[in-house]
Amino acid sequence: MNTDKKGINTTCTHTGELEDTQFKGAVSPLYMSTSYAFEDVDIKRYPRYFNTPNQEALCKKLAALEHAKAALIFGSGMAAISTGLMAFLQAGDHIVLQQTLYGGTYNFAVTQFEKYGISYSFTNGWEVDDFEREIRPNTKVIYIETPSNPLLTITDLEGIGQLAKKHGIVSMIDNTFASPINQNPIDYGIDVVLHSATKYMGGHSDICAGVIAASQEHMDKIFQTAICFGGSLSDYTVWLLERSIKTMGIRVNAQNANAMKMAAYLSASKDVENVYYPGLETHPGHALAKSQMKGFGGMLSFELNSEIDASLFFKHLKLIKPSMSLAGIESTVLSPMQTSHALMSPEDRKKQGIKDSLIRFSLGIEEMEDLVRDIEQAISKVKSMAMPV
Known part of the structure; x- marks a missing residue:
């Protein structure tokens, strides 16, 4: 997304903020409603559709921070990860996963994929060649994490992005450890960026949330899975997260x-x-x-x-x-x-x-x-x- 050359702290503070048109307050107002009008409106709003006023505003900020066209906010990092993965995988597909991964992601792969007829391979290392060796004709996703949890291994973002495009595969990254302050994978050709927003975005050990950022094309596909899985975030927590990101x-x-x-x-x-x-x-x-x-x-x-x-x-x-x-x-x-x-x-x-x-x-x-x-x-x-x- 074009951030108009705004500095990172300006983006954190101002992009996507809601204007308080009634009282002219300095911070975004909080809209707690879970039920909105459906007649004579431009948008039919519903929390599970990720389009309440506070959700929409925060997603604009998140997309700007990750240089993406669109973003969605979820109830946890694993809600974002599982939704993102299942948006691009179905029975008969194969995924290549980095050897060094967060334990929750690893557990999701080994306990859930087989139930859906999805096969998977873990690399023997984290070099680009390690990923290419695991690619099969039915491979649909390459999933990486850099720096990795907990050993801080580093994977070549540009190399993985090029490899995925060469084979027509969607590339995904867990960017939690870096945060968008330190790393923007989309700039290096990665398709889908995921975060546990519980971590650096929340930053105060009091928020549980997850993020996906991607192109509009990829996000349209993710959205169709997301509304079925129902991993949306309450507007109060959305408001708190927007506040926290200002100081990220x-x-x-x-x-x-x-x-x-x-x-x-x-x-x-x-x-x-x-x-x-x-x-x-x-x-x-x-x-x-x-x-x-x-x-x-x-x-x-x-x-x-x-x-x-x-x-x-x-x-x-x-x-x-x-x-x-x-x-x-x-x-x-x-x-x-x-x-x-x-x-x-x-x-x-x-x-x-x-x-x-x-x-x-x-x-x-x-x-x-x-x-x-x-x-x-x-x-x-x-x-x-x-x-x-």
């Missing part, structure tokens, strides 16, 4: 900066074995990430040395919260093995390189000195507990 650029840039500093600190720590962050020059995808991302994101993962018990480390943190989700303004950590990838078997986690000791770290906006101090005191306590009496 400021928040994400602060989180980018903290993550870069934290990755460098953890890499230098004798108590840390491995750090996974595309902003580090030692990351195998660093050069590619630098070429297609505007910022490296607020997410990283790391592994403590084997003598430091990760579960005890969680218990002794005072500022950083062990918590299930990510991307809030508060820093959080979790164990993918126990949470985001718990639905995967130990064998499948091992294939993806997800160790039981892996810690996923979502950087917030706190001062770096406070975060480092909290990590050091927690590690110190765990080590002191392990010392012989």
